[in-house]
Amino acid sequence: MSRFWLFFAYAPIFMVLILSLAPLPSAHGVFLSNLNDTCFRCICEASTGCSAQADCRQSYCGPFSISRAYWMDAGRVVLPNDDPTRWGSFEDCANDYECATNIVNQYMEKYGTDCNSDGLVDCIDYTMLHVNGGPRCQGALGGAFASKFFQCLRSK
Numbered sequence: 001m002s003r004f005w006l007f008f009a010y011a012p013i014f015m016v017l018i019l020s021l022a023p024l025p026s027a028h029g030v031f032l033s034n035l036n037d038t039c040f041r042c043i044c045e046a047s048t049g050c051s052a053q054a055d056c057r058q059s060y061c062g063p064f065s066i067s068r069a070y071w072m073d074a075g076r077v078v079l080p081n082d083d084p085t086r087w088g089s090f091e092d093c094a095n096d097y098e099c100a101t102n103i104v105n106q107y108m109e110k111y112g113t114d115c116n117s118d119g120l121v122d123c124i125d126y127t128m129l130h131v132n133g134g135p136r137c138q139g140a141l142g143g144a145f146a147s148k149f150f151q152c153l154r155s156k
């Protein structure tokens with residue numbers, strides 16, 4: 001066989017080698033794929049009714065009802081070109097739907113885990129994390145929040 005044809009004979013082996021060296025999706029990327037737009041909407045619905053409210057109530061801000069501690073824990077996400085040390089940068093991000101979803105996303109990247117031990121890390125776990133907080137997220141969703149949340153998930 002000429003060298004030319006040998007190249008083609010071995011090409012599939014090289015392809016497999018090259019593909020196996022390609023980076024695998026990170027664990028974070030895999031489980032956060034369940035944190036989709038529907039999930040954000042339903043957390044938002046259950047948290048505040050998801051009106052376009054841009055205010056803070058008893059130190060919980062914006063459509064996802066985010067506290068300053070949660071924001072700090074999530075790595076102080078701010079609006080583009082804003083400065084996390086600026087007074088008001090937390091409120092301005094939390095009160096903006098897009099920016100607030102980035103806060104939630106960072107929080108879930110940090111704490112994402114199978115809160116209800118059903119073998120999946122899905123929207124229900126993210127919602128339990130949102131409500132209960134990262135380190136101890138096992139508490140079942142209850143009350144008005146839970147009924148709004150599950151009704152929202154069913155209707156999407």
Ligand SMILES: *[C@@H]1O[C@H](CO)[C@@H](O)[C@H](O)[C@H]1NC(C)=O
Pocket residue numbers: 034036037038039122123124153
């Ligand atoms: C988004 O997440 C919800 C809740 O887990 C799920 O029901 C829905 O199928 C997902 N949608 C897509 C497009 O993946």
